[in-house]
Amino acid sequence: MGQVSLRGIRKSYGTVDVIKGVDLEVQDGEFMVFVGPSGCGKSTTLRMIAGLESITAGELWIDGDRANQMRPSDRGTAMVFQSYALYPHMTVAENMGFALRMAGVAKPERARQVGRAAEILRITELLARFPRELSGGQRQRVAIGRAIVRKPRVFLFDEPLSNLDASLRVDMRIELTRLHAELGATMIYVTHDQVEAMTMGDRIALFHQGRIAQLGAPLELYNRPATEFVASFLGAPRINLIDRPGAAAPAAHQALWQRLASAAGGSVQRLGVRPEHLQVLPSGEGVPATIVLAEHLGDCSILHVRVDGIGSLLNVKVASTGARGSSGEAIGLAVEGGAVLAFDAQQGRVA
Amino acid sequence: MHTHRLAPWAAYTVVGVGALIMLAPFWFMFVFATHSRTDIFSLPPPLVFGHDFAANLGILTSHLPFWRNLGISLYVALASTAFTLLFCSMGGYAFAMFEFRFKDALFALVMGTMLVPSFMNMIPTFMIMDALGWIDQPRALFIPGAANAFGIFLMRQFVGSSIPPELVEAARMDGCGELGIYWRIVLPLLRPALGTLGLITFIASWNNFIGPLIVMRSPEMYTLPLALRALQSPVDTEWGALMTGSAIATIPLLLLFLASSRQLISGLTTGAVK
Numbered sequence: 325m326g327q328v329s330l331r332g333i334r335k336s337y338g339t340v341d342v343i344k345g346v347d348l349e350v351q352d353g354e355f356m357v358f359v360g361p362s363g364c365g366k367s368t369t370l371r372m373i374a375g376l377e378s379i380t381a382g383e384l385w386i387d388g389d390r391a392n393q394m395r396p397s398d399r400g401t402a403m404v405f406q407s408y409a410l411y412p413h414m415t416v417a418e419n420m421g422f423a424l425r426m427a428g429v430a431k432p433e434r435a436r437q438v439g440r441a442a443e444i445l446r447i448t449e450l451l452a453r454f455p456r457e458l459s460g461g462q463r464q465r466v467a468i469g470r471a472i473v474r475k476p477r478v479f480l481f482d483e484p485l486s487n488l489d490a491s492l493r494v495d496m497r498i499e500l501t502r503l504h505a506e507l508g509a510t511m512i513y514v515t516h517d518q519v520e521a522m523t524m525g526d527r528i529a530l531f532h533q534g535r536i537a538q539l540g541a542p543l544e545l546y547n548r549p550a551t552e553f554v555a556s557f558l559g560a561p562r563i564n565l566i567d568r569p570g571a572a573a574p575a576a577h578q579a580l581w582q583r584l585a586s587a588a589g590g591s592v593q594r595l596g597v598r599p600e601h602l603q604v605l606p607s608g609e610g611v612p613a614t615i616v617l618a619e620h621l622g623d624c625s626i627l628h629v630r631v632d633g634i635g636s637l638l639n640v641k642v643a644s645t646g647a648r649g650s651s652g653e654a655i656g657l658a659v660e661g662g663a664v665l666a667f668d669a670q671q672g673r674v675a
Numbered sequence: 676m677h678t679h680r681l682a683p684w685a686a687y688t689v690v691g692v693g694a695l696i697m698l699a700p701f702w703f704m705f706v707f708a709t710h711s712r713t714d715i716f717s718l719p720p721p722l723v724f725g726h727d728f729a730a731n732l733g734i735l736t737s738h739l740p741f742w743r744n745l746g747i748s749l750y751v752a753l754a755s756t757a758f759t760l761l762f763c764s765m766g767g768y769a770f771a772m773f774e775f776r777f778k779d780a781l782f783a784l785v786m787g788t789m790l791v792p793s794f795m796n797m798i799p800t801f802m803i804m805d806a807l808g809w810i811d812q813p814r815a816l817f818i819p820g821a822a823n824a825f826g827i828f829l830m831r832q833f834v835g836s837s838i839p840p841e842l843v844e845a846a847r848m849d850g851c852g853e854l855g856i857y858w859r860i861v862l863p864l865l866r867p868a869l870g871t872l873g874l875i876t877f878i879a880s881w882n883n884f885i886g887p888l889i890v891m892r893s894p895e896m897y898t899l900p901l902a903l904r905a906l907q908s909p910v911d912t913e914w915g916a917l918m919t920g921s922a923i924a925t926i927p928l929l930l931l932f933l934a935s936s937r938q939l940i941s942g943l944t945t946g947a948v949k
Contacts, residue, residue, distance in 0.1 A: 374848060375848075376844050376847070376848070396844075396847050396848045397847070397848055397849065397850030397851075401848070402848065403844075403845070403848050405841045405844070405845060406841075407839055407841050409839065409841035409842050409844070409845040411842065411845075411846070411860060412864060413863040413864060422846070422849050422851075423848075423849035423850055426849055426850040426851050426855070427850055470845075470849075474849070
């Protein structure tokens, strides 16, 4: 009841390949997140599942039925759009019941199902209003309600929270997670927001240049990224990448590499260490470094640190109690044991 | 450089005089409609209403099937409006929302028809209507212009600026057929543009003189502009009756305009500055 399988899916516009072969099995009841930078193909893939874009090559199966040629309304999918896409000239109840009306469901039955969906989303008092009379968060609920009423096998979300302000986004995130648990339906959720991806998904498919760069549980992607791209896409502030120093590199660069590279073999070209795995020591201990900018966020502080010989600034995340840092201060850096990722010349992870 | 600022009373004077000049012909039309031919040509001409309206109406109806002409005008204008709204909204929606082969070329062709001077169309129009056997038939007036370039362009712009594609996609996922999407989703949202195009079309049809002149042959099938023109002759024109007919012909438009001037003006700018 809600299994989606993509086999070698491709999409081309003329000679431009947008999706270059995606294979994916979404399990029944799973919350699958498609995440990636803009233009990576995550939305296009979702729209192909919905039937709003044609599939150039490959096969799409929904619950054991080949769905490539099915009409969007026959696929058992419902979509929630980023812009909500509510019909402006219909009331909330008419919006939510439109699909049932199209399917020829009688009026009393329609009202009953719309009422039940409204109860789940706690929008019963809005049913008689028009979309223009609703706030952004309420519109979003109605859009989700319209999807629920159809009792789809698969819910498709296309960046549904990106038009909401920050605090509302957090609320809706929790709401959607609750809804997923309550309905038990399969959900595929497209976002470019890594926090949404990390917190909501059972699994994440991280898209990059029309392919899935890595597929797995959120923490798996975070802790064991397959490539440099995955490592640097997930995590804020970004992971620090340190190139293998040449023979003439400054001592500080060499020293940092030595500390990180204890486990790394000869094929390692670059090492990655997350900001929370770097530790700040008093000046004179560890690898010598200078604070260029300190951002004190209250619960923690982000230090942007220069190490002689390394082109970009390193991000260091320290708990607030240790946040004495100020610009220009000299410090020492140390690395938490075992928290280093090693990448080869092809940007794949080797350790 | 220093800027001139007109004092408020000066501005009102300029606008007031302008308004008087614009309104004078209308005033005299209504005044003359109530005077006999000899009164009209007396010196000074009558400036206020007289008592000969009924007599003028009598002359008018004896010379012309006036009420029938009025009915035909109304019928042609309403049919023209309905057909134009239907076909232009369909065409504009298709050009704005769908991708199909030769779309750009077809749209260029539609726009190109606006470049052809209307005088060039007169003889071909007559020949085509004659070949179809539509001479002396009202449909010769409202069918040919039903899908016109201006209307299609107006609708395309409005669809492009005010109907997001996701709305159409949402309806598609909700199981609505393409014709259903047009009828249930697109058309209701086009209402402001439909109002504007409807008004423009109705007024143009109501005032159309050349069109009926080409295709209408018998006086019973004349529309009002043509019928009133038939009242004039070089030697013996019933000017009072002519003014009465003109005044009556103006009334529907005046009512229409009073009811919808706000819509007409706002509709012409919506889509342009959105």
